[in-house]
Amino acid sequence: MRYIRYAILAVLAIVMVTIAIANRGPLTLRLLPEELEGLAGFSWQITLPAFVTLLLAVIFGVVLGFVWEWVREHKHRATAASERKAREKLESQLGPQRTKETGGDDVLALLEGN
Numbered sequence: 455m456r457y458i459r460y461a462i463l464a465v466l467a468i469v470m471v472t473i474a475i476a477n478r479g480p481l482t483l484r485l486l487p488e489e490l491e492g493l494a495g496f497s498w499q500i501t502l503p504a505f506v507t508l509l510l511a512v513i514f515g516v517v518l519g520f521v522w523e524w525v526r527e528h529k530h531r532a533t534a535a536s537e538r539k540a541r542e543k544l545e546s547q548l549g550p551q552r553t554k555e556t557g558g559d560d561v562l563a564l565l566e567g568n
Contacts, residue, residue: 477504 484491484499491497502510 473508474503474505477508479504481507483507 480501481504482499482501484497486494486497488497
């Protein structure tokens with residue numbers, strides 16, 4: 455399985471290097487269209503190779519997707535945390551009763567404690 459993963463990573467690296475070599479041309483990114491630059495009073499632009507722009511766009515999309523899912527799943531994590539706290543509270547309240555039910559058997563008390 456490890457060799458399959460290495461083979462897939464090697465193919466992916468070759469594809470990415472090929473795309474980078476094919477897209478070395480400069481690409482100018484502007485914050486505003488040229489018509490609005492005069493109205494706004496400032497213009498920001500940067501010139502990068504096309505593959506860097508593509509790579510940055512993919513990274514931005516992945517990070518945005520992770521953040522979106524993290525925010526979306528917040529209610530599920532909050533529910534799980536509150537249920538875990540309630541379970542721990544109930545288990546701590548039930549702890550003394552468990553040792554009484556075992557009838558003093560130390561081995562069973564140790565096994566049920568874990």
